[in-house]
Amino acid sequence: MSSSPDPGRPSQKAIFFDLMGTCCNWLSSLLPLLQSCPPHPSMQPMESKVRQFAIEWREGFFKEVHARFERREPAEDIDLTHRRVLDSLLKERGIGLEIWDDGVRSALVRQWHLQVAWPDVIPALEKIRHEGNYFLIVLANGTTRLQLDIAQSSGIPFHMLLSSELLGLTKPDPSIYCKAMELTRLPPNKCLMVASHLYDLEAAKSVGMETIYVHRTTEDVDVKIDLDRQHKYVDWYYDGREGMDRKGFLDMAERLISR
Amino acid sequence: MSSSPDPGRPSQKAIFFDLMGTCCNWLSSLLPLLQSCPPHPSMQPMESKVRQFAIEWREGFFKEVHARFERREPAEDIDLTHRRVLDSLLKERGIGLEIWDDGVRSALVRQWHLQVAWPDVIPALEKIRHEGNYFLIVLANGTTRLQLDIAQSSGIPFHMLLSSELLGLTKPDPSIYCKAMELTRLPPNKCLMVASHLYDLEAAKSVGMETIYVHRTTEDVDVKIDLDRQHKYVDWYYDGREGMDRKGFLDMAERLISR
Structure with a gap:
């Protein structure tokens, strides 16, 4: 196709984010x-x-x-x-x-509609967004109005918000992850799910997504985190709990951009 | 309710934008x-x-x-x-x-998936977004993937993207405007439709939205713009055609923020 025009678009990927708890400190x-x-x-x-x-x-x-x-x-x-x-x-x-x-x-x-981002979230997402290879999409239970309010009050630079209300499906129904991927026209191996709840990642992995667990102080409080046992559906673990030297989303961004 | 907490949230409004032609120079x-x-x-x-x-x-x-x-x-x-x-x-x-x-x-x-914003669009939307009183939402025919690609390639800071594919409805069906408003939990008098196509605004006005026509060089090329006749469904007109002294979205932003 030597005579053909080439728009030079990079192959795209999508990162789906749980919102409350994972991205925001409610x-x-x-x-x-x-x-x-x-x-x-x-x-x-x-x-x-x-x-x-x-x-x-x-x-x-x-x-x-x-x-x-x-x-x-x-x-x-x-x-x-x-x-x-x-x-x-x-x-x-x-x-x-x-x-x-x-x-x-x-x-x-x-x-609950007014939330601040965890400190690692906005700088990480700005870096990923600037690099241009990933769509940043909320995929979370709740209403669209809730997501709009949180996106606006937190200032997190998502490209798009997908709520259970909008899709007519609830996490962890595997269909909601499939529907989200279908809308992006991307296959599962180009899609990542980021959450601070293990049940969410287990479902995302069941439909073939890559999964990233970000540990948060306020989430999975009663869940025993045993990543050796959960390794079948948690591909990457980042510590985003409050405290020194825990960079959570920033470490994740660095890895996603460098690979 | 003197003893009650007050989250101090401003009353919200939503601006729905047509995308291709209105916001972007395809x-x-x-x-x-x-x-x-x-x-x-x-x-x-x-x-x-x-x-x-x-x-x-x-x-x-x-x-x-x-x-x-x-x-x-x-x-x-x-x-x-x-x-x-x-x-x-x-x-x-x-x-x-x-x-x-x-x-x-x-x-x-x-x-068609890779488009640049008209020069007035990003500075205007950044101002409106910074002011914090409006949700900035795409409401346009097409697929979600198209909107994601255009939002990413243009860099326009929308909060959310609503496509005809996602809503299962096509403009100018009045139901698509109603569905979009329902998702924001806002009444018609808190919602604006911005487009460079008269047929779009006529439909938006039929369900009670406020309407803003932004004139673009590339759009409504065969349409005779007669705003005296169209005044029933065009509330505000801004000239966003290419050339000197036409500030389109910037004039619109100034008015929306000051009122």
Whole structure:
């Protein structure tokens, strides 16, 4: 084809990202708001109890999503799930509507839409985006509005957002990963899934994606991370927990760009 | 709610953008490649004939999309439509496969995926994005892969890409605008449609969106722009044609941010 034009486009690949927890620190957004809520004995001492409350809220949310998935029910608006779990946790602690009223609860549910990126995420994604060989795509449960709010409040430079609402499928249904790949017109060996939840990567690997586990302080809290056992579906591990010398996404970016 | 937390989130709005022609100069990407194709008498003199050929290719594409829409047929992969129109135009000019072979034609079809932004687009969208009050969302006919390629090659900082392929609907079907608004959880009076095609804005206005027409050198070439007559569905007009003192998207951004 010597006489043919050559647009010189590099072969493209796609990185799919779980959003909440993996890319964003939902806890740091939630804590100040929880601490500003009306005081209650069950939330004292504030520093430890409020943190514990937030983590239980997140765990309760995951349990609900997984239970719906097991029952093959369609995904629910994340705001409704968050509100139901919140109401249930407050009831357990004896905090009634006369103490944390509807306005307080609604503001807390809305706060999940405003999240900051973990410090390693934006510099890493800017590097990858600048290099130009990967599409950076969110693939996460939740609504499109949630993803838009988080993308905007965090400022993470994704190319595109794919929600369970938009695709009509819920992770870890293998079909959602297949649908995402089909939309990019890329085969599984050109697609990576990045998550801080093992169940997500297990499903992504089942359809042939390359998988990257990024360990986060707030995620998989009750999961025993045994990468020797999980090596069949975790291709790469990066430590992105809070603390010194843990570069998470930055190490990942370096490897993806250099290979 | 004096005791309630207040996340202080500004009320959000969404701007939906047509992509090709409105945000991107497809012609400047296509011309060098067309000029590098094997020479043929029907393409001489090169400067005017090649440009005319590109404009006819674009018009033929629009005719095909509109005809499919009128016949209520589902959207087709844009690469297939582009190839069919190309083959037909080359046949008219007597350029057979022995002159522009399959490789030449495939490269030309692929080239539509690589586009540069009009000069006013990136600075305007960066300003709007920085201000933080609008989601910037592509809403355009075509495939998701096409939109990903154009978003990446042009570098335009959209939050999200909605294609006719992804939504299962084609512009100007009013349902596609409704579906896009539903995904953002925003009412029509918080949503704007920006396009350089009058038919697009007429449909967006029919579902209650605010509409902005940006005039482009390469678009609506055969359409008589009579904004007095079209004022019922064009709320704002900006001149974004090539030339001095026409700031198009920049004037639009200034107005959106200041109001």
